[in-house]
Amino acid sequence: MEDDQFPQEDIETIAKNAIVGTLGDCAYNAKKVGDWTNSMTDTILKELQGLNRPFKYVVTTIIMQKNGAGMDTGAAMHWDANKDGLVCIPWENGEMHVVLTIYGVSLNVDNVGDEEDCLKAEAAVAQAFPKDRISFLFNNAGISGPRGTKLIPGTYKD
Numbered sequence: 001m002e003d004d005q006f007p008q009e010d011i012e013t014i015a016k017n018a019i020v021g022t023l024g025d026c027a028y029n030a031k032k033v034g035d036w037t038n039s040m041t042d043t044i045l046k047e048l049q050g051l052n053r054p055f056k057y058v059v060t061t062i063i064m065q066k067n068g069a070g071m072d073t074g075a076a077m078h079w080d081a082n083k084d085g086l087v088c089i090p091w092e093n094g095e096m097h098v099v100l101t102i103y104g105v106s107l108n109v110d111n112v113g114d115e116e117d118c119l120k121a122e123a124a125v126a127q128a129f130p131k132d133r134i135s136f137l138f139n140n141a142g143i144s145g146p147r148g149t150k151l152i153p154g155t156y157k158d
Contacts, residue, residue: 004106008083015100018100021043023040031131054102060101062100063097065095075103084106
């Protein structure tokens with residue numbers, strides 16, 4: 001595999017090991033969900049850094065108690081499908097469902113558009129998603145908003 005290709009199999013292994021290592025056969029406990037999420041994310045990001053690959057990673061985790069309720073997730077990306085990628089690992093035990101997703105965006109960009117293209121893309125995102133929702137989404141993913149501005153956590157309003 002070339003150094004700039006998304007390391008799908010390596011990331012799947014890292015994610016599965018982090019889930020099993022953190023949750024194993026734990027019973028669901030709402031008070032521990034935050035700690036479990038942080039532990040898995042930290043473990044995964046350290047392992048990904050150890051791969052020494054030219055990618056920026058975002059890790060999201062959903063931990064939900066098994067109580068008969070349904071859960072749907074989705075993702076939409078606008079990126080270079082030849083270099084960027086994602087790994088989504090569904091996992092469960094007797095008491096909880098987990099969906100762990102890792103997005104990898106290559107730092108080696110071949111086709112950089114001009115500033116006008118960037119502004120059009122930014123405007124399309126702003127039109128598709130109200131500012132307060134983008135703020136919530138970006139902050140919960142632990143990243144900054146458009147043009148490096150730090151967004152305020154928890155501003156989502158339905």
